[in-house]
Amino acid sequence: MRLAVIPGDGIGPEVVSEALKVLGEVVPTAEITNYDLGAARWHATGELLPESVLGELRQHDAILLGAVGDPTVPSGILERGLLLRLRFEMDHHVNLRPARLYPGVRGPLADAGDVDMVVVREGTEGPYAGTGGLLRKDTEHEIATEVSVNTAFGIRRVVADAFNRAEGRPRKHLTLVHKTNVLEYAGSLWSRIVEEVSLEHPEVTVAYSHVDAATIHLVTDPSRFDVIVTDNLFGDIITDLAAAVTGGIGLAASGNLDITRRNPSMFEPVHGSAPDIAGQGLADPTAAVLSVSLLLDHLGQKESARRIEASVAFDLATRDQASPGATQAIGDRLAALVSSNVRTAG
Amino acid sequence: MRLAVIPGDGIGPEVVSEALKVLGEVVPTAEITNYDLGAARWHATGELLPESVLGELRQHDAILLGAVGDPTVPSGILERGLLLRLRFEMDHHVNLRPARLYPGVRGPLADAGDVDMVVVREGTEGPYAGTGGLLRKDTEHEIATEVSVNTAFGIRRVVADAFNRAEGRPRKHLTLVHKTNVLEYAGSLWSRIVEEVSLEHPEVTVAYSHVDAATIHLVTDPSRFDVIVTDNLFGDIITDLAAAVTGGIGLAASGNLDITRRNPSMFEPVHGSAPDIAGQGLADPTAAVLSVSLLLDHLGQKESARRIEASVAFDLATRDQASPGATQAIGDRLAALVSSNVRTAG
Ligand SMILES: CC(C)[C@H](C(=O)O)[C@@H](O)C(=O)O
Ligand SMILES: CC(C)[C@H](C(=O)O)[C@@H](O)C(=O)O
Numbered sequence A, B: 001m002r003l004a005v006i007p008g009d010g011i012g013p014e015v016v017s018e019a020l021k022v023l024g025e026v027v028p029t030a031e032i033t034n035y036d037l038g039a040a041r042w043h044a045t046g047e048l049l050p051e052s053v054l055g056e057l058r059q060h061d062a063i064l065l066g067a068v069g070d071p072t073v074p075s076g077i078l079e080r081g082l083l084l085r086l087r088f089e090m091d092h093h094v095n096l097r098p099a100r101l102y103p104g105v106r107g108p109l110a111d112a113g114d115v116d117m118v119v120v121r122e123g124t125e126g127p128y129a130g131t132g133g134l135l136r137k138d139t140e141h142e143i144a145t146e147v148s149v150n151t152a153f154g155i156r157r158v159v160a161d162a163f164n165r166a167e168g169r170p171r172k173h174l175t176l177v178h179k180t181n182v183l184e185y186a187g188s189l190w191s192r193i194v195e196e197v198s199l200e201h202p203e204v205t206v207a208y209s210h211v212d213a214a215t216i217h218l219v220t221d222p223s224r225f226d227v228i229v230t231d232n233l234f235g236d237i238i239t240d241l242a243a244a245v246t247g248g249i250g251l252a253a254s255g256n257l258d259i260t261r262r263n264p265s266m267f268e269p270v271h272g273s274a275p276d277i278a279g280q281g282l283a284d285p286t287a288a289v290l291s292v293s294l295l296l297d298h299l300g301q302k303e304s305a306r307r308i309e310a311s312v313a314f315d316l317a318t319r320d321q322a323s324p325g326a327t328q329a330i331g332d333r334l335a336a337l338v339s340s341n342v343r344t345a346g
Helices: A012-026 A039-045 A051-057 A077-089 A152-167 A184-198 A211-220 A232-245 A286-298 A302-318 A327-340 B012-026 B039-045 B051-057 B077-089 B152-167 B184-198 B211-220 B232-245 B286-298 B302-318 B327-340
Strands: A002-008 A031-034 A062-067 A094-100 A116-122 A126-135 A143-151 A173-178 A205-210 A227-230 A253-257 A265-269 B002-008 B031-034 B062-067 B094-100 B116-122 B126-135 B143-151 B173-178 B205-210 B227-230 B253-257 B265-269
Touching (some): A012 A286, A012 A327, A039 A077, A116 A232, A143 A152, A152 A173, A211 B232, A232 B211, A265 A286, A286 A302, A302 A327, B002 B012, B012 B286, B062 B286, B094 B152, B094 B232, B143 B184, B173 B184, B173 B211, B184 B205
Parallel strands (some): B002 B031, B173 B205
Antiparallel strands (some): A094 A253, B094 B116
């Protein structure tokens, strides 16, 4: 396994180092190459993602990213020049974001129930296409447009992926989240494609929720969701909310997948670089470790993936929630659990 | 006061009738004209909002709407042909949505704190402009676009309104919610205008939150928000979430305001027509009553507006939460509280 690692900024390097420790327990032979991208490189050289680096990244089986971002870099630069550029260049069309409330974890809801969902967020089009512009800038008649671009090709492949995932889960339930009553063109295309693809999956039950109503359900009845499929922007919003409901972005992992496998997929914790706590051993590496589990699952190493997730579940159920330990201590615990080979309750 | 009333569908007429009962206690001389718009009229005549009705509505000081919608009408028809059409025709640029967790009300959060915010949602542009289309429909190469249209004119007037409101509140705090790191054109225009207008309001502190992070804050720390200003679509999403956090859309009121007063403003509960419980006296008219309070406030009858809100607060604090009573009983209680003229704790 050839793995490219982008530790990034802030707590990125700290959590990545624990994630690799855990990976080492199941794939000791992984070949790891580090790529120095993020705020520091941009400050030093002005580079965000040089073509040569992009070419090298493509030679790997997968990419693990820690976190990117620093208050010294103007908003949008690293996001668009590095994070989103990677997603678009690598055709990461399925942005996979599981949200599970693990036993022992207390989220903000008084009574969340049994939450175990996965959001399949489209990753390469919609309002993220970057199409738009400014007219009459800096005058009182200025106009800004943003164009959401939605293609049958782009939607069908993520909808198909979402149905496949739903089919492999016990509840076999899929919810399309959109805003079809207002965004009539994109809404119509998404709805028609979900309907079409559903014909190939008669055992999957299909529901629809407007994005505004979905946010209500996520806080009043999150256990209703199994697989959600949605567009890039709605997915951005509801996955942060779903992460909050299941204990916070400190625990949320994500995969940016090219389902065709033409490009390496990229795995990253949903959290950011948290510069305020960087370098102090305060960051919880759990989301990075769960990202490694998603990575292994994507590469077909299902058993190792499950073992890591089960170890995380065990640790979350048994840790002292008030003081779960330092970054390294959590990483050590998880590595030991994984290596102990014990099948803990997942 | 000349008031146009659109009772609408489902529970709309029931909750409007209680709201008018309460209004009668403070403005017994209000002249009320009912307009029959909604699902029933569309089924009977195919009409959604005839020009003649639009003309008549304009002759009023304000509009009170119950709820519109029925499962027998295809999604989008009433929304775009009636609700959104009213907002656009009447230039309802400020969509005002307070979210307050009243004492005695239990929301879904284990520990919500003291929530009292107001969202100023832009109401006449953004992704709601209806600009977009389908290309190569029903082929595998189909493309759907949605264009978010944002004008300096349109943004400035709602931002100015939001700052004015912030200035009149104890905390004097304003948060812009957007997604400036991705939607760079619209984000740039919104940010620059907030910065400009803030210079005229040095006493108002200004914060910024990406919409995805805002959903996290709304469930982990909602009391941080005072006034939120945001675009039409983000406002749609976060006001539903804010309503859920403060006890549900059954309690949430809204105003669609033309700040210039060229057109009558429209007030409506955030909830829908709830056809499943229609006609059974099960609907809580509180959101409709609070909409009347917003209406009176907008028309300058501040004292009456406050009295109604205080009565609602008193009722919510003292009612049997498990069985608050039938629609009419709640309306009777609120009317009696309002008429008793007692200044209850607001
Ligand atoms: C950082 C930002 C560009 C990104 C996004 O909007 O997709 C982030 O919020 C995420 O969800 O991964
Ligand atoms: C019904 C729908 C068109 C409307 C909107 O999206 O604005 C509703 O969700 C609201 O928030 O008033």
